[in-house]
Amino acid sequence: MKLVAMRYFDDIQPGDRASFGGYAVTREEVLEFARKYDPQPFHLSDEAAAKTHFGRLAASGWHTNAMTMAMLVAHYEANPIASLGAAGIDELRWLKPVYPGDVLRCETEVLEARASQSRPDMGIVRSRLTTFNQNDEPVLTFIANALIARRTAA
Amino acid sequence: MKLVAMRYFDDIQPGDRASFGGYAVTREEVLEFARKYDPQPFHLSDEAAAKTHFGRLAASGWHTNAMTMAMLVAHYEANPIASLGAAGIDELRWLKPVYPGDVLRCETEVLEARASQSRPDMGIVRSRLTTFNQNDEPVLTFIANALIARRTAA
Numbered sequence: 368m369k370l371v372a373m374r375y376f377d378d379i380q381p382g383d384r385a386s387f388g389g390y391a392v393t394r395e396e397v398l399e400f401a402r403k404y405d406p407q408p409f410h411l412s413d414e415a416a417a418k419t420h421f422g423r424l425a426a427s428g429w430h431t432n433a434m435t436m437a438m439l440v441a442h443y444e445a446n447p448i449a450s451l452g453a454a455g456i457d458e459l460r461w462l463k464p465v466y467p468g469d470v471l472r473c474e475t476e477v478l479e480a481r482a483s484q485s486r487p488d489m490g491i492v493r494s495r496l497t498t499f500n501q502n503d504e505p506v507l508t509f510i511a512n513a514l515i516a517r518r519t520a521a
Numbered sequence: 522m523k524l525v526a527m528r529y530f531d532d533i534q535p536g537d538r539a540s541f542g543g544y545a546v547t548r549e550e551v552l553e554f555a556r557k558y559d560p561q562p563f564h565l566s567d568e569a570a571a572k573t574h575f576g577r578l579a580a581s582g583w584h585t586n587a588m589t590m591a592m593l594v595a596h597y598e599a600n601p602i603a604s605l606g607a608a609g610i611d612e613l614r615w616l617k618p619v620y621p622g623d624v625l626r627c628e629t630e631v632l633e634a635r636a637s638q639s640r641p642d643m644g645i646v647r648s649r650l651t652t653f654n655q656n657d658e659p660v661l662t663f664i665a666n667a668l669i670a671r672r673t674a675a
Contacts, residue, residue: 404587406594420606428607429583429590433558436583440560452574453582455614456663461607509610 374448375518376490379480385446388438388472388498392426397467400430425464431471431507432459435498438473449516451489459509463500470501478510482517489514528602529672530644533634539600542592542626542652546580551621554584579618585625585661586613589652592627603670605643613663617654624655632664636671643668 401410405427408415413424426434443450465471479493492515498507555564559581562569567578580588597604619625633647646669652661 400587404591406591427590429587433554433583433587436581437558437560453615455612456610457612458609459611459613460609 372447374446376449376480376482376492376515377518379477379490379492379515381477381479383477385442385475386472387442387445390434390438390471392434392465392467392469392471394424394467397424397426397430400433401427405429421464423466425466428461428507431461431465431498434465434471435473435496435507438471438498439496442473449518451514451516454491454512454514457510457512459507461507463504463506465500465506469506471498471506473498483514487517488519489516491515526601528600530603530634530636530646530669531672533631533644533646533669535631535633537631539596539629540626541596541599544588544592544625546588546619546621546623546625548578548621551578551580551584554587555581559583575618577620579620582615582661585615585619585652586663588625589627589650589661592625592652593650596627603672605668605670608645608666608668611664611666613661615661617658617660619654619660623660625652625660627652637668641671642673643670645669 398411401407407427409419409421409425410416410427411424416422416424473496475494475496477492477494480490482490492513494511494513496509496511497505500506552565555561561581563573563575563579564570564581565578570576570578627650629648629650631646631648633645635645637643637645646667647664648667649662649664651659654660
């Protein structure tokens, strides 16, 4: 039983907002990601991080991006959208450190929705995503350029 | 014995280039990353990916970013730089799919190196990074804004 209708490019308006997430950041996961992908000392131990502006063990910014993607995918599973993929990301900024024990959530806002000149079956939706910690401090922000199918193409 | 001198902001010039990496992408790692952070069907099975433009199992773009960071960290371990972190990323584009079996490498070029107005102890270095596959096709590109300490501050 499908309760939620698929949303197409035609359904999306600038100003549309969504709020979702709730990702608990664990020390084990911070260490596991850092060992594989970002083994800088401040992502590997409290002792090394204490010597930096992080103060204590902090997650790799690329790990925060990955956790944010996990929240996005879960959100779009619950709220299906006719996505054809992402063309890219602009203005990505890591605003505050993310620490073990933090709980992350996301907010999105559609900035622009325009038809594709070259592909009449899709549109390009430009949205700002912001990831917050449990104190409502923004830790990450970026603009995503997503390709969304038009209803007429479905 | 330290054979490689630490490089500071003062040592960096627009046009500086580096080439490094050699990251073998495995099916196991593609699946492991996707299950945790980007469980979209085309990142989880060949069957689902065959129905999309990917054609077969493809790595999450965020995974490609993470593998690129692993190459960057290894490069800077061998070629130390007085990094104070990254302010952010601009113009990130996923140009081609990354597949299990691919071997990735990176090239960087410094676009701009400017003193910080507010922090005389550091400069901001804007570099383009491009990740290539084994066929020398660019798969990922972005501009990184890095904060680098001045020698005088050391």
